[in-house]
Amino acid sequence: MKDGSSFYKTIAAAPVRCCVLFGLMLLPSLLFAQEKGKVEVVKDPKVDSLVQDYVVGDKGKNIAPASSDGYRIQIFSGSDRQAAYDAQAKLKAKYPDLATYLSYRAPNFKVRVGDYRSRLEAEKVMQDLKPLFGGLFITQEKINLPKLDTE
Secondary structure, eight states: OOOHHHHHHHHHHHHHHHHHHHHHHHHHHTTTOOOOOOOOOOOTTTTHHHHHHHHHHHGOOOOOEEEEEEEEEEEEEESOOHHHHHHHHHHHHHTTOOOEEEEEETTEEEEEEEEEHHHHHHHHHHHHHHTTTSOEEEEEEEEOOOOOOOO
C-alpha cells in the first residue's frame, strides 16, 4: 500500500509549481518590453566634415581616387639591379615625361612604364618603345590616376 503522506506532498507542491510556471510565462514579455524605434547616435562633429571631404573632395574640388585598374608596359625583368636602373635611366633619357616604376619580387627586378587606362593607349606607346627595348609586353595592374585639371 502507498504511503498517504506522498499525496499531501503533491497537493502542497502544486501552488509552487503554478507560481513557477506563471513566472516563466511572464519572462518573455519582460524581455521584449524595451522601447522600439529609437536610436541615438553619439559621434564627434569632425566625422561629418571628413565624410563631406571624402564625398565632395577637399575644399570643393573633385578628387579622383588614387588608383584604379589599368595597364603598364614592362620594359625589363631580371635579377641584376644595376641593369634595371640602367633600363630606367635609358627610358628617362629618351622619354622624360613617362612615369617609371621599379619593383622587386625575389629574385627579379621589374621596370614598368606608364599609367594607361586602356590597353589601346599602352599598345600605342609600346610601338614607340620597341626600337629601344626588346621583349616588351603589357601588364594589367593598379595604376596611379592623373590629377584632374580643375580650371
